[in-house]
Amino acid sequence: MPSSDRPAAPLPWWAALPTAAIGGIVADLAYPDVGWWPMVLPGVALVLVALIGRGFWMGALIGLVYETVFYLVQIQWASQWVGPIPMVALSLAGGVVFAIGAGLIALAYRWLPRAWPRSWPAWPLRLVLLPIAVAGLWTAREAIFSVWPYGGFAWGRIGHSQIDSPIAHLYAWVGISGMTFLVVWLVALVVEAIRFRGIRGYLRPIAPVLLAVLMLAWPAWSQAPTGSLRIALVQGDGPAGYFDQRGAGDLLAAQVAATAPVIERVRAGDRIDLVLWPEGGSDWDPQTDPYTASVWDAITRATGAPLLGQAITDRDGVYYNTAILWHDGRALDTYDKRHPVVWGEYIPDREFFRLLVPELVNMVGREYAFGTTDAVMDLPTDEGTVRIGVNICYDIVDDALLRESVLEGGRVILATSNNADFGRTDESAQQLAFARIRAAELGRSVVNVSTVGISAVIGVDGRVVESLPWYQPGTIVADVPLYDSITPAAAAGRVVEIVVSALGGLLLLGAGLVLLVTRRRERGPEPTE
Structure with a gap:
């Protein structure tokens, strides 16, 4: 039977909102002009921790705060000559779109553990499927705002932060959306490895370490000038x-x-x-x-x-x-x-x-x-x-x-x-x-x-x-x-983006369907006259 337990929220709601705001400020440090690429990792981690244990609407509010603050710092240049209105409007637009994605990520943190059968080991869920679902949903949200509304605003994506990092060679393999997925996947995996208590402590770092090593060791795309x-x-x-x-x-x-x-x-x-x-x-x-x-x-x-x-x-x-x-x-x-x-x-x-x-x-x-x-x-x-x-x-x-x-x-x-x-x-x-x-x-x-x-x-x-x-x-x-x-990224085009986004969406949808069927079974058949 699926579990009926809800994940405990690591933070009270009044702490989750400022944590998300701090996450937006920290994440911005990974982009020029500062360009400290590692800072995107704690920035993403802070908002993910704030989303755990929330429902859709509270998750959406947390996402709105995170992304609006991030853009207000990221695109201050938009107010250079015409005042704050365009900057604030664009930041709020990004915040609203991210809010929907954040609400879905919050549901993933709530639904997937509840839909997972109690008799099955929990580690495949917590250390494999849940981080993939979170990263896929994040990537999907970025993909949508990159093209919509009014042609979108493909600025400040997580995948834009890693050109000076040791994994920059992965751009040729997976593109920008793929880089977003990998970075968020790694962060979500670390968060779950810290939270998960279903296996011995010394085993929990294995999954994130393996993913990080794979990303670092993956060969660079090789080509010669013509x-x-x-x-x-x-x-x-x-x-x-x-x-x-x-x-x-x-x-x-x-x-x-x-x-x-x-x-x-x-x-x-x-x-x-x-x-x-x-x-x-x-x-x-x-x-x-x-x-x-x-x-x-x-x-x-x-x-x-x-x-x-x-x-x-x-x-x-x-x-x-x-x-x-x-x-x-x-x-x-x-x-x-x-x-x-x-x-x-x-x-x-x-x-x-x-x-x-x-x-x-x-x-x-x-x-x-x-x-x-x-x-x-x-x-x-x-x-x-x-x-x-x-x-x-x-x-x-x-x-x-x-x-x-x-x-x-x-x-x-x-x-x-x-x-x-x-x-x-x-x-x-x-x-x-x-x-x-x-x-x-x-x-x-x-x-x-x-x-x-x-x-x-x-x-x-x-x-x-x-x-x-x-x-x-x-x-x-x-x-x-x-x-x-x-390059593989050029050849694949949007395939990577579509696949990982769909994977996140399907995991969330599947969990929702399991919970719906379970609820109907628990209610039993409708009485007949």
Whole structure:
């Protein structure tokens, strides 16, 4: 028969809420700018301990507190120029979605032990199934908020915290969602090993130690470069912020001035395959503005290489944030940003939100459409055509888009961004960390260029090879390795995420069904007249 015992709550409710809040603050320390990756472990542990023994609604409240506090610390940069309303709203949105997941995790802690037959040994439940269910439900919650609502907010996932840890090589095998699952699984397993009293004390650490050793000892994905591109990235340090004071042409002038050292290198005998400018590096579209076209032409002639720049393009009154590959006086290819930033580049349900916060809504006068172009371009070089993956700013957090650029043949990933609106906050460092994770996950070198920093060349292992300081014009000219192989994470795509999420959901559902059937049996048959 299933057990009817409810797990005892380690903490009273009045202590569980501040414990969850502390957990959110502690977990944030694992991300840039601090970047102490081990801190995600006690951060997750604190909220899990707070959830044990709770019902759905109390668990949801605990989850709301944890995630809201986490995001309030994590995305302080969102209040840099426009005040606290966007930051608080986004934090609460994340908190509400996490609250549902936390409520389900609380039910897992309550239902699975009660549904487990008393005659069976308890250790497979407590040291195997329950931690897997908890990790699967956590991963599912992250997966949902990464794409919903309004395209989601795939920022600050547990899987984003481990690029500097000894298990960073696992990104190539399981991706970001898989990393979330493994980290939460390990933490949940440690929590259960400490709580469980069904076996001798010296046996309880065996399961978490074995999992940790397996994660550490798992071999790194091995691949060899199949060529290289000599890329000159240019950080112009122009006045690209939303509230920066600038005159017509100042952005373009800053990029041209910062590109001068590259031109000097070419005149001295260096060879360049591509000049890379950031998002926000040009005032006008060279496809429609003759002056801008003449400047871009001058850059390509002086360097002997195509220029990948960015401009706002207007097509019949619809605006796009567009990367343009320019050479020989024309655009060879374009990429339209797939994910304009909500509340920055577009306002969802504008009329509704104008009733709530009219000043903020009216601040975004020009909205950008969602791009539909593919995320690869064919770059002509002296040695043949090289296919490159291209993305713009917030695109870097889109799992499907980045994977698409690799599966469609991209041999290197070029990430352009404009971080001028966030000053010297953690945002730029966090975005650079995401670019590093993409390199390790997808098995591609990543060149990350920003208007004001942090611009860097990133190796296939996720390590920064070379970078430029913040808020200084500068260039990096580097031979960037090209790769052709497909990592297991890229090949699997969302399969890992779906499987582990479904596993958590099915374990919870199965326990609920067992309890429902048991309750009906205990009530006996309905009396008949």
